[in-house]
Amino acid sequence: MTDYRDVNRANWDERAPVHAASAGYDLAAFARDPAHLSDVVTFDRPLLGDIRGLRGIHLQCHIGTDTVSLARLGATMTGLDFSPASLIEARRLAELAGADIDFVESDVYGAPDALENGAFDLVYTGIGAIGWLPDIRRWARVVATLLKPGGRLFIREGHPVLWSLQDDRKDDLLVLDFPYFEHEEPVIWQEDGTYVETDHTFVHTTTHSWNHGLGEIVTALLDAGMTLTGLVEHDTVPWEALPGAMTKQPGGEWQLTDRPRRLPHTYTLQAVRTAV
Incomplete structure (x- = not known):
């Protein structure tokens, strides 16, 4: 198993039922x-x-928790993921929530072959997604291909500065330890758990990920024919990204406990496909 997609898919297939059963995702609330x-x-x-x-x-x-949520706000949603186990849980959730959503199995780069091109008003990408992709320019071309002229990209993501930090320090220092910029070679992780509380013992513990600098992301979208319409950096993140160094905030977000203003935790970027 050497292809990054195979390695990561095995990990996410194992995570999916664990996440679906967790209090952190609270599927029953839907x-x-x-x-x-x-x-x-x-x-x-x-x-x-x-x-x-x-x-x-x-x-x-x-x-599918965010997909169902977007449908509840009135959008006609399609969800796409490369993990069949994740899509099983997403379809169960949609049925539980009474949401009519089409879920499609494909990796992001295959989306133009799996979906109707130039047909979407909104491309939505949530937290912790693009770091599993090795080529941000290719991602940007996929986004532009899927959108109608004038259609909008909305992405909130972990800030590339956050992704580059050492996350297991016992002091209050913020240390850049991992790449900020995109590199061909992935960062290879060996992790026995996941980001929700669980007693599950994981078998597929290896993942491959990549960071993408904020300038690289913006430039990739511009080169793909997108126009930037918004970029906001935030001082919170939806999970305890730096264990032991963060405090939970109202609404479920987490923030650096000591001098949080020194760290961009996440960002929201919006762009529209240029009309042709």
């Missing part, structure tokens, strides 16, 4: 409350705005 939204989409709403009537595609949708 059945209990027809107005329930994921914490991530709740955070996104002020910048996301009114999406009623839009046709949207959620790239790297995982188990």
Whole structure:
């Protein structure tokens, strides 16, 4: 198993049922409350705005909590993910939530072959997604290909500065230890757990990931025919990205405990496909 997609898919296939069963994702809340939204989409709403009537595609949708949330805000949603186990959970969640969503199995780079091109008003990409992709320029071309002229990309993602930090320090120093810029070779991780609490013993513990500098992301989108319409950096992140060094905030976000203003935690980027 040497292809990064095979390595990562095995890991995400194992994570999916664990995540679906976790209190962190709380899938049952979608059945209990027809107005329930994921914490991530709740955070996104002020910048996301009114999406009623839009046709949207959620790239790297995982188990579909954000996809269902976007559908509940009035968009006609499709979810795409390369993990069949994740899509099993996403379809179960959509049924539980009473949401009519089409879920498609494909990796991001294969999306133009799996979906209708130039057909979407909104491409949505959430937290912790693009770091699994080795080539940000190719990602940007996929986004532009899927969007209608004038269609919009909305992405909130972990900041590349955050991804480059050493995350296991016992002091208050922020140390850049991993690449900030995209490199051909991945960072290879060996992790026995996941980002939710679980007693599950993982078998597929290897993942391959890449960082992408903010300038690289913006430039890739511009070169793909997109026009930047918004870029906001945030001082919170939806999970405890630096264990032991963060404090949970109201709404479920986490923030660096000591002098949080020194760290960009996440960012929201919006861009539209240039009309032709």
